Amino acid sequence: xxxxxxxxxxxxxxxxxxxxxxxxxxxxxxxxxxxxxxxxxxxxxxxxxxxxxxxxxxxxxxxxxxxxxxxxxxxxxxxxxxxxxxxxxxxxxxxxxxxxxxxxxxxxxxxxxxxxxxxxxxxxxxxxxxxxxxxxxxxxxxxxxxxxxxxxxxxxxxxxxxxxxxxxxxxxxxxxxxxxxxxxxxxxxxxxxxxxxxxxxxxxxxxxxxxxxxxxxxxxxxxxxxxxxxxxxxxxxxx
Numbered sequence: 386x387x388x389x390x391x392x393x394x395x396x397x398x399x400x401x402x403x404x405x406x407x408x409x410x411x412x413x414x415x416x417x418x419x420x421x422x423x424x425x426x427x428x429x430x431x432x433x434x435x436x437x438x439x440x441x442x443x444x445x446x447x448x449x450x451x452x453x454x455x456x457x458x459x460x461x462x463x464x465x466x467x468x469x470x471x472x473x474x475x476x477x478x479x480x481x482x483x484x485x486x487x488x489x490x491x492x493x494x495x496x497x498x499x500x501x502x503x504x505x506x507x508x509x510x511x512x513x514x515x516x517x518x519x520x521x522x523x524x525x526x527x528x529x530x531x532x533x534x535x536x537x538x539x540x541x542x543x544x545x546x547x548x549x550x551x552x553x554x555x556x557x558x559x560x561x562x563x564x565x566x567x568x569x570x571x572x573x574x575x576x577x578x579x580x581x582x583x584x585x586x587x588x589x590x591x592x593x594x595x596x597x598x599x600x601x602x603x604x605x606x607x608x609x610x611x612x613x614x615x616x617x618x619x620x621x622x623x624x
Contacts, residue, residue, distance in 0.1 A: 394623040397616075407615040414608035421601035428595045435591050443528050447495075453570040457591065458531045462573070464493040465524045466501065470563045471513065474551045478505045479588060485511060487584045488551065490565050491573065494524070498565045500554060500572035501529065504584030519583045529573035530589050 435457050443459035446452070452460075472488040484507045491501035510516050535553030537543065544551045544558055551559070556569035575586035 396623055397620050399619045403615065403618060407611060411608055411611055414604050414611060418601045418604035418608065421597045421604060425595070425597035425601065428593070428597055432591075432593060432595065435593075439530065439589065439591050446493075449531070452531050452568075453533060456531055456533050456571075457589070459528055459576060460531060460573070461526065461528055462491070462493060462499075463524065463526045464491055466491055466503070466521055467563075467565075468513075468520050468522065470565070472549055472551050472559065472562070473511065474502075474554070476505065476588075478585060479590075482507060484508055486588070488554070488559075488572075490563055490567070498567050500556060500559060500567050502532070502554075502572065502574040502588075503579060504575045504586040505588050506584045510583060516583065518581050519579045521580060528576050530576055531571050532574050532589070533571055534569070 438455065438457040439459065441458065443461050446460040446462045449455055449458065449460060452458075467490040470490050474486040474488055476484065476486045478484055484505050487503045487506050489501050489503055491499045493499065506516070510519075532554070534556055537553060542552050544553065544555055546558065546562060549562070554572050556567045556572065560567045560569075574589050575584070576589075577586045578584070579586065
């Protein structure tokens, strides 16, 4: 095919193999871009759902029929902490400081045990003797957030049963460690700080990273670049 541009004549001679390969690659790139758009919409709905759940009025835990289907719902509970069976989960605070999430068994008034994430403490407060003024011993009514137990990530260490280091919440293993039978379909996170400032509550991370729009644009631009390379390789100037 011949055509003129800027007072010059050109010929477009597409080669069968390069055309076939370019079409396949272009379809793959455009599909990846479209898939990221779908993921973008899914992630936006997920974030909106988490926000709506977290910002709704708190309800009594016993009124929630399926806690595992209501993650991030705020609930009211009554019972007491079993402070001597605390567990440590290495984690950064919301400000990026090193420390631990303090996981403590919570005994409800009905006798059930739930893993309760009381919040974040700095490294220097790991020794329980330094945290006596932050402990709560009496039965109390408090508010918390429903969370689901985690799963071991691909590059995440196993929970260290011997040294009491937990990299994700694992109710069955924690039941074995504490000799208490925990509810295994959910656990709770504190919404408020402990007495005298620690542990730091309200560590629930509602917002999650959403870079799918950037990914979609990137794949689309690569597709556009591929078209440019294909045309450059199959168009030549007629002298």
